[in-house]
Amino acid sequence: MKDPLLEFPGYALRRAANAAGAILSERLGELGLRQADASALILLDANPGLTSSRLGAALGIQRANMVPFLNRLETEGFVERVPIDGRTQGIHLTDQGRARLTDARRVIETFEAELIAMVPREHRTHLLPALLALWK
Amino acid sequence: MKDPLLEFPGYALRRAANAAGAILSERLGELGLRQADASALILLDANPGLTSSRLGAALGIQRANMVPFLNRLETEGFVERVPIDGRTQGIHLTDQGRARLTDARRVIETFEAELIAMVPREHRTHLLPALLALWK
DNA sequence: TATTGTTATACTCTATAACTATA
DNA sequence: TATAGTTATAGAGTATAACAATA
Numbered sequence: 001m002k003d004p005l006l007e008f009p010g011y012a013l014r015r016a017a018n019a020a021g022a023i024l025s026e027r028l029g030e031l032g033l034r035q036a037d038a039s040a041l042i043l044l045d046a047n048p049g050l051t052s053s054r055l056g057a058a059l060g061i062q063r064a065n066m067v068p069f070l071n072r073l074e075t076e077g078f079v080e081r082v083p084i085d086g087r088t089q090g091i092h093l094t095d096q097g098r099a100r101l102t103d104a105r106r107v108i109e110t111f112e113a114e115l116i117a118m119v120p121r122e123h124r125t126h127l128l129p130a131l132l133a134l135w136k
Numbered sequence: 137m138k139d140p141l142l143e144f145p146g147y148a149l150r151r152a153a154n155a156a157g158a159i160l161s162e163r164l165g166e167l168g169l170r171q172a173d174a175s176a177l178i179l180l181d182a183n184p185g186l187t188s189s190r191l192g193a194a195l196g197i198q199r200a201n202m203v204p205f206l207n208r209l210e211t212e213g214f215v216e217r218v219p220i221d222g223r224t225q226g227i228h229l230t231d232q233g234r235a236r237l238t239d240a241r242r243v244i245e246t247f248e249a250e251l252i253a254m255v256p257r258e259h260r261t262h263l264l265p266a267l268l269a270l271w272k
Numbered sequence: 273t274a275t276t277g278t279t280a281t282a283c284t285c286t287a288t289a290a291c292t293a294t295a
Numbered sequence: 296t297a298t299a300g301t302t303a304t305a306g307a308g309t310a311t312a313a314c315a316a317t318a
Contacts, residue, residue, distance in 0.1 A: 009251055009263050021150055198287070
């Protein structure tokens with residue numbers, strides 16, 4: 001069967017992201033985490049006290065969608081909100097959040113290593129810079 | 137602000153795919169098409185008479201989700217179902233479907249050219265083979 | 273007046289289980 | 296018995312508009 005779609009980098013990008021995302025989601029799911037959860041934990045660990053808006057901007061999640069997102073992370077005990085002034089709150093990891101992050105890192109680092117190993121050696125070092133150029 | 141996520145190809149893959157997908161979706165939307173619609177039209181043009189199951193397998197869409205998908209394409213007059221035997225139908229483009237495909241191709245080819253142009257020259261030829269290795 | 277956080281809502285995409293009619 | 300198509304449903308992700316409280 002002919003597949004003219006294979007010539008399109010944009011199409012391959014979408015399919016590759018979906019395939020990789022499905023694998024990572026399944027593995028993080030065993031930790032009770034979604035991809036965005038793990039990304040948030042990593043970002044908050046490196047930047048304690050980020051506001052919801054700034055965290056959302058970094059993750060590509062809109063303010064309005066950050067509310068139920070952070071509510072869930074707070075309910076599960078991974079983050080806490082600490083008031084900065086009357087309208088702004090800094091988000092901080094809890095001890096439980098840091099513990100779960102340790103597990104998540106193991107999963108992610110294994111996943112990323114497997115992912116890059118799937119790429120033929122001659123293309124391997126080009127993948128990350130090429131992808132970053134597409135959105136950064 | 138530190139962003140440790142930028143070291144992860146898997147994360148960059150997801151963000152790049154989302155960014156690129158948002159642009160393409162908006163442009164195809166002006167033609168009344170979604171990304172999967174355009175992919176289906178291209179695939180059906182190259183392979184007339186594909187069954188729903190085989191088309192879905194090629195597009196990475198599950199059988200159950202093909203039903204409302206093809207119903208919509210049929211309602212909009214882009215495809216028709218031609219019975220093969222009592223339980224199987226071949227999907228074919230209509231004249232209207234082929235006409236819309238012509239417009240979609242223009243949009244997609246422009247988009248793909250812009251996308252690849254965003255990648256620094258030294259990485260450019262590596263992107264497609266690297267992405268195909270991740271899901272093909 | 274602009275910004276932060278919020279509420280409500282809706283649409284798309286994807287996933288699963290179960291049913292039917294037919295091969 | 297296996298397969299093609301279908302139905303129903305639920306979960307995730309994402310988008311917009313509008314509001315209150317505060318800077």
